Amino acid sequence: MFLINCPYCGERDQQEFKAGGEAHIERPKQPTELSDDEWAEYLFMRKNIKGVQFERWNHAHGCRKWFNMVRDTSNDEIKAIYKMGEKPPSQ
Amino acid sequence: MTKNLRVKSSEYIDETNRISFKFNGKKYHGFKGDTLASALLANDIHLVGRSFKYHRPRGIMTSGSEEPNAIVQINPGTNRTEPNVRATEVEIYEGLEASSQNCWPSVEFDIGGINNFLSPFLPAGFYYKTFMWPASFWEKYEFFIRHSAGLGKSPTSSDPDIYDHRNVHCDVLVIGAGISGILAAKNAAKNNFKTLLVDEKNELGGSTIFENTDFNKIDNKTPSEWLKKEIEELKSIKNLEIKTRTSIAAYHQYNYLLARENLTDHLETKNKTNKVRQRLLKIRAKKVILATGALERPLIFNNNDRPGIMLSSAVKKYSEFYGVACGNKNVFFTNNDSAYESALSLYNKGITVAAIIDIRDQSKSKIVKKVEEAGIKIYWSHSIVDTAGYKRLKKVTIMKLSNDGTSVTGSKVSISCDCLGVAGGWTPAVHLYTQSGSKLKFDDEKNVFLPNQNTPEQISVGSCSGDFKIDEIIKNLDQKLKDTLNIKETGLDNIKVEIDQESSKRNIWLLPSDKPLGKTKPFVDYQNDATAKDIKLALREGFRSIEHVKRYTTTGMGTDQGKLGNMHALGIIADTAGVKMGELGTTTFRPPYTPLTFGAIVGRNVGEFFDVFRRTPMNDWHVQNKAEFENVGQWKRAWYYPVNGETMHQAVQRESKAARESAGILDASTLGKIDIQGSDASEFLNRVYTNAWSKLGIGKCRYGLMLNEDGMVYDDGVTTRLGENHYIMTTTTGGAANVLGKLEDYLQTEWPELDVYLTSVTDHYATASLCGPNSKKILKKIIPDLDLSDENFPHMSFKEANIGHIQCRIMRISFTGEQSYEINVQASYGKDLWEKCIEAGQEFNITPYGTETMHLLRAEKGFIIVGQDTDGTMTPIDLQMDWIVSKKKYDFIGKRSLYRSDTMREDRKQLVGLLTDDPKIVLEEGAQIVSELNQSPVEMLGHVTSSYFSPNLNKSIALAVVRGGKDMMGKKLFVPMENKNINVTVANPVFYDAKNERLNA
Incomplete structure (x- = not known):
């Protein structure tokens, strides 16, 4: 059970949060211009890394804010947490 | 006769406080401070249980939570009974009862003991190998296996604690x-x-x-x-x-x-x-x-599991802490100095220690000298090759150990004893x-x-x-x-x-016997009866991974998770396979460390507190009027209101007719409500719904369909424009939280530039939905000064009004096809509003209806329910709702996916109406639909999603999803059931009032 440092509320138990999958996948600005393959790339393809992964999390049972997390999926170490729109920390 | 093996008063045992308890129906005494194990040992009882597979007699082995053998049923037959409890952890109290497990008729005479003699035929994987064929017989085998195995009995009445x-x-x-x-x-x-x-x-x-x-x-x-x-x-x-x-x-x-x-x-x-x-x-x-x-570990030798064979450290603890001698004539078997401490502890209390058998060739520590001085015989470089005594240890047989420790030599020596303390080092x-x-x-x-x-x-x-x-x-x-x-x-x-201790130790994972391994029983996992032989067999049969060997032999898979024997299992595997322990790794230790009760896990969340229920402000009225309830998400919703002993079918038919012929009223408070404000609110709705919102006038309502980015229908509901920058969105009851979450997600992460604020107001409002040709008259009675004319208050529009001092928002929207008004008031006035409506509706025989009638009425109109007629694989096109998908809008969530090759296929499942040829037959929801009866296997074209008997049409109607159904209008299909085939015809899903004439009737 992680202890997650919500950038708006501070440290809270994992059960207050919802994981939202891989981060930094921007919704295409002009979806209609994309081929089926390009759209599928955005829609379906995710990296699912074993190791350091950039993820979206939501403080669903708290402030309801979304934020980003850098997590090592092999040992669940949370390496960084930063707000939406902020640049990811360099590795 | 029971004996008393209490040796010396211990400060942890209060001998002034005598406690009686029962074990296997017989009364015994112990003292305050005793565990069940120490009290039994004080009464000279070692035999407490039978092993899992061979039903061998087993005794108390340890003094702690690692106990593999002495597991008992506490307070059998009561509502507080608990199985698989370690006797070493139970503190005795007046009136405690305990009984042995895994034996029948009794621990002294156990029929299952025959398995011990059949053991050559019960090797590792016996059950896997034997009960494989024929596969269809497994259920029959299982019945007997479940009855012959199994540990304690779970309680049959509810837990009073x-x-x-x-x-x-x-x-x-x-x-x-x-x-x-x-x-x-x-x-x-x-x-x-x-x-x-x-x-x-x-x-x-x-x-x-x-x-x-x-x-x-x-x-x-x-x-x-x-x-x-x-x-x-x-x-x-x-x-x-x-x-x-x-x-x-x-x-x-x-x-x-x-x-x-x-x-x-x-x-x-x-x-x-x-x-x-x-x-x-x-x-x-x-x-x-x-x-x-x-934890002290045992030594693995032939017949190392008899009652009376214990860990050396446990013998010491029973003597020093509980003041109990575990035997009258004790022997120790060791590979290190700790057994000498135990031996001295007994010796100092005047208890006989007959011998110490040490697999080392010497030790120079002071404690060993002291033991020698005490005249206790020490057999250096010896190993136990066998033990005797069925229900209690009687003797051990020892032989000289070869220098390499792999075999025994010389002549056998037998030593009689009733307790053997084993010391194999510490884990x-x-x-x-x-x-x-x-x-x-x-x-x-x-x-x-x-x-x-x-x-x-x-x-x-x-x-x-x-x-x-x-x-x-x-x-x-x-x-x-x-x-x-x-x-x-x-x-x-x-x-x-x-300190004076020598840490010298001679480690031999599996001690040799004079007999070949196949003829011996060196137990590694006591609780699951896994022997060194089983582990070697698994390796011979090709298992290499430690996790596989564990599962095949069941080593370490008992309630004790092999706390005693796991190290030996690893050691034997390493020795046999010729690898190093470090390379082998260990099996996984999983929580819980010791078994947990379900009670502790669920805590207070039992009975009505098991899950959270949400109830509407009108709930008391529904209860008083004998409504049946159904769970919708966390909500308790009125399902139907039976009167005079009606069945559900009868009640729903009556309610449905009343709603169309005169007036009905539905508690719609559970619908999700999201308050949307901000200067970009219209633009936001444009992006999240498939249809256009910019031109919706203030005070008007519009139905919207929300898709996932993959183009599949996610939710639907009516949204009302309250002001220039202010909307109130309704969602499905079950989808409210997810819709809010999804909208927040897009707002915060994709479109942070939009000036929009979302607030969940589901619980803030209570909603009564007045429906039917007389609904307007009833509303008029309640709010006489509101102009309800179709010109002033047309379908799909909104008014604010007061009922007395209660402010309300009224939407003229309809989910039934009848003229309807949804009246929203502050939640605390909900019941008041409801009662006013009922009272005003008396003269029109206003009929409260529940969710089942609501479903029937909307099905007559062919309105979908997201989650019933859709399942996350239906696009609006599949639902034949092309009309709601804007062609003009450049983008909205899911738009691009509607043009993917897969979503544009003509042979996707599409929503259609189904009519049974015999109008009395009501299809089963979920029933499969085919076009051929004489083909095998036959292609499944789709399934029935909603099905009712319509009292207003006096025939059975159904909605279904059918592959290519859009182009099948009028086609004959079949719904094959267990005992009959039902003939059906594909129809328009709008069964009732296709021209929507009743909305303004």
């Missing part, structure tokens, strides 16, 4: 109150860390507390004397909370631990009532200090350490797996970290505490420790 949960936050959690734990907790608390010290036992002090020999001294005192003083000091330290009878069950990441605190299990039954029995502690600790100690209790996700390393010298790392958040101290001697423990603890707690002084460096 109260359980609780508590969240605990601390700076330092110390697990284990042995010498290391006590010193660690003391230092942590004294340095102003908020500290919690837990121990599974009821007394602090671990094994040091009964360390009374004068071979080891701390500050010139015996270890037990010295530690008692330390414990006394603990009590006056602030910041320190001590919890005894508290066992850590699980150690999760980020120092999140679960512990079970036992509060009433040791009390008499009459004192248990109205108290919390067990409390599950959910602990979040900044730092965890593991001081979980070490650090690293279970919790590994649960936390940390890795182990193998120490070749000590032959143990040790914690590989200490982190700023977690350290292992004492014998669980491989420090077995008191001087080592204190020296290393000093440094570890300074590093971890970041403190300068511990006071530990001034402690003077004198």
